[in-house]
Structure formats: structure tokens, C-alpha cells
Amino acid sequence: MALEDRNLVVTKSQAACLIALRDRKDSTPKIAVHAKLDMKKTAAALGELERLGLAKRDQPKKWHATARGKICLFETVPDRSRRDSGVPGPGGQRLLKLLNHPMPGREIAERLGITKQGTRQLLIKLHAQGRVNFADPERPFWLVARTGDKTPILSRDEERVLSAIPPEYATDAGKISLAAGMPESKARQTLESLIARRFVEACAGFQGGRLFRITAAGQKHPQYEQSARRSGATPLGCIRTCSQSAFGYFGFGNAANQRRLGCHARAAPIDQCAHAVSQAKAFGRKDWSGAKRAVCVDRRRPRGLGGNDATASRIVSIPPTRARTARLRP
Numbered sequence: 209m210a211l212e213d214r215n216l217v218v219t220k221s222q223a224a225c226l227i228a229l230r231d232r233k234d235s236t237p238k239i240a241v242h243a244k245l246d247m248k249k250t251a252a253a254l255g256e257l258e259r260l261g262l263a264k265r266d267q268p269k270k271w272h273a274t275a276r277g278k279i280c281l282f283e284t285v286p287d288r289s290r291r292d293s294g295v296p297g298p299g300g301q302r303l304l305k306l307l308n309h310p311m312p313g314r315e316i317a318e319r320l321g322i323t324k325q326g327t328r329q330l331l332i333k334l335h336a337q338g339r340v341n342f343a344d345p346e347r348p349f350w351l352v353a354r355t356g357d358k359t360p361i362l363s364r365d366e367e368r369v370l371s372a373i374p375p376e377y378a379t380d381a382g383k384i385s386l387a388a389g390m391p392e393s394k395a396r397q398t399l400e401s402l403i404a405r406r407f408v409e410a411c412a413g414f415q416g417g418r419l420f421r422i423t424a425a426g427q428k429h430p431q432y433e434q435s436a437r438r439s440g441a442t443p444l445g446c447i448r449t450c451s452q453s454a455f456g457y458f459g460f461g462n463a464a465n466q467r468r469l470g471c472h473a474r475a476a477p478i479d480q481c482a483h484a485v486s487q488a489k490a491f492g493r494k495d496w497s498g499a500k501r502a503v504c505v506d507r508r509r510p511r512g513l514g515g516n517d518a519t520a521s522r523i524v525s526i527p528p529t530r531a532r533t534a535r536l537r538p
Contacts, residue, residue, distance in 0.1 A: 216282040218260075221245055223284045225253040229263055229273035237328060239271065241348045246333040249287075294337050299330050304339060309430045310359050313349030351431070360405065362431045365390065369398040370407055370426055371436035378411055378421035379439045387439035402426070 218226070224243035233239045240250040254271060257263035262277030296304065299322075306319055317327040331352055334340045342348035343361045353359065362370065365388075372387035373379065385395035399420055402408040407426035413419040426432060 216260075216280055217285055218257075218282050219253070219287045220284050221249055221287050222253040222256055223282060225250060226257055226262055226273065226277060226282075229257075229271060230278060234270045234272060236269065236271070237332060237348070240332045241335060241342065241345060244336050244338075246336045247329050249336075296334060296337065296339065300334050300337075300339070303327075303330055303334065304354065307340065307352065307354050310343065310351050310353040310357060310361060311430065312351055316352065359430065362407075362429070365394065365398045366402055367431045367433070368436075369395055370402055370422065370429065370431065371433040372439050373408065373420060373422040373426070374438040374441075375422055375427055377441050378413075378419035379441060380413065380417060380419055383439035383441075384420065387437045 221243065224245065225239055228239040228242035231242065233242045236247065236250055236254070239254065240247055243250065243253075245253070254263055257277065258265065262274055262280065263271055264274050265271055299320075302320060303316065306316065313327055313331065314324065316331070317324045320327065322330075328349060331340060331349065335342065335348075339355055341353050341355055341357075343351035343353065344364070350364070351361065353361070368388040368390065369384060372384050381396050381399060382392055384399070385392040388395055390398075399408060399410075403410060403420075407423055407429060408420050409423055411419050411421065422432075
């Protein structure tokens with residue numbers, strides 16, 4: 209070991225930055241978060257480490273520890289104290305007042321009306337003062353919470369799965385995995401975690417299947433994104449597969465799904481209609497455009513497909529020759 213290494217003395221902030229570099233934090237914001245320093249103090253410490261030959265910049269924004277900086281021993285001395293360094297300024301006070309629950313960094317910037325860069329610098333300064341915490345140190349601006357906030361924080365996978373569950377009806381794990389953009393096996397594991405935390409509950413589906421719906425606590429959680437992509441409803445089990453497409457064509461599928469997937473033990477009042485759709489589908493099986501041969505009847509009065517805005521009571525099939533000339537009474 210060289211004599212200059214034995215007498216190496218750095219400040220506490222410089223030592224914290226050097227440890228962050230050894231932990232492979234390469235950007236100034238990541239180093240500042242790891243070292244719990246503000247951006248100004250971090251930049252000054254990195255500049256001094258570069259002058260001592262302990263750190264280097266390969267790119268304008270990328271820092272690395274040198275070979276000497278990775279193995280050297282050092283002693284630390286206190287930093288020079290700055291007046292009012294632990295008191296948040298007007299911008300910090302506005303942010304703390306806004307942060308009444310965990311919030312993404314982008315939302316903080318939008319609600320404060322400042323740039324993302326300015327929001328990051330403000331959050332890093334408040335983090336150095338011990339006033340905010342980051343849910344994910346690797347992505348510190350993904351979710352920010354005030355120090356002492358007792359709100360349970362969801363992981364990124366839990367947030368995606370929870371936000372994929374619609375509040376109106378229950379759905380299955382396959383559709384949740386598609387909406388969340390993850391494998392079904394991973395979505396099932398995440399669902400079990402959310403069930404244990406009482407943000408999701410499971411209920412019995414058709415033929416022993418398992419459906420999932422969000423609880424009131426899940427809907428109120430701040431990480432439940434209102435604008436996220438929702439999973440679709442599970443197809444009705446009481447309607448045959450060949451009839452589901454025709455049922456969706458006439459616009460009854462969504463309403464029927466909502467009635468059934470509420471997990472209530474009551475029969476759906478559309479069995480006769482489903483049977484009529486099935487017959488209409490079978491009538492035109494060779495020609496798949498069988499929907500053109502169907503007439504919706506409401507209270508014994510026929511209506512055209514375009515004008516059937518009321519709930520249909522039955523559907524009847526008519527031959528192709530009569531379909532061209534049939535006139536529907538208003």
C-alpha cells in the first residue's frame with residue numbers, strides 16, 4: 209500500500225459517494241440517493257474524488273470508481289456545516305404538504321407545476337434531510353412517501369396486477385395477466401399475495417373455476433391506477449362457445465357478464481334468449497353471417513338490429529329469402 213493511501217483523509221460526504229461508486233451507482237442522482245446527500249453536495253464530493261484519483265467520468269453523466277478508489281483505505285472527517293441545511297425551503301414545504309399519501313414522482317411534478325428535473329432535485333434534497341422515503345431505491349422516483357407514512361407499499365408487480373382488476377366485475381387470472389402484461393403463473397402468485405394483504409378476494413366461478421375481484425381497500429389504495437388497462441370479463445359459462453360470438457354481436461354479452469360475474473347465486477334472466485341465439489347460429493352455420501338472418505323481438509314486436517335499443521326478450525331466425533323483403537313495423 210502506498211504511503212499516500214495510508215494518509216488518505218476524506219470528508220463524510222466524499223466517503224459516502226465513494227461507497228456508492230463501489231456499489232456501482234453511476235449517475236449523480238443515484239449516488240445522491242445512496243449517499244443521502246443533495247445534488248449540490250454530491251457534485252462537489254464527486255469533483256474532489258476525481259481530483260484525488262478515486263473516481264472518474266467515462267461519459268458526461270456516468271461515474272466510476274478507479275482501481276485505486278476500489279481498494280483504498282481512508283479516514284473520514286466531518287463536513288463543514290451549512291446554515292439551515294436541514295430546513296426545507298418554500299418548494300420543499302409545498303411538496304410535503306402535497307404528499308399526503310404515496311405518490312409517483314411524475315404526478316408530483318404535474319401537481320406542483322414544475323419540471324421533472326426540478327422535482328427530482330427537490331425530492332433528493334428532502335430525502336437527504338430525512339423527510340421522504342423512496343419505495344424502490346433502484347428507481348427512486350417511481351413512488352415517494354413521507355417519512356412515517358404507514359400506507360402499505362405494493363411492489364411493482366402487485367401494482368400492475370391490482371390496477372388490471374376492474375371494479376365492476378370479477379375476472380380470471382388469464383385475463384388479468386394479459387392486462388398486466390406478465391405471465392399467468394407470475395400473475396397468480398401476485399394475486400395470492402394481494403389476497404393475503406386483503407386487496408383482492410377470490411370467488412367461485414363457473415365449473416369450479418376461480419375468479420378474482422378487487423376489494424374496497426384495493427380500490428382506495430393510492431397505487432390503484434384509475435387509467436390503467438383493465439382485464440376483460442370472463443365469458444359466460446351458461447352459453448355455448450358457438451353462441452358467445454353471436455351473443456356479443458347483439459350486445460347482450462357485457463350486461464349478462466356483469467349479472468353473472470357479481471358472484472351472486474341467481475339465475476341470469478337471458479337463458480331463453482341464449483337458446484334463440486344458439487338456434488340462429490346453427491341455422492346459418494354454413495354461411496357464418498347468420499346474424500343477418502336474425503330479428504330481435506321485444507314484447508312480441510319485431511325490431512331491426514340497428515334499432516333494438518331495448519332489452520330483447522327473444523331472437524328468431526328468418527330464411528334468407530324473407531330476410532331481403534321483410535319489413536319491420538316500428
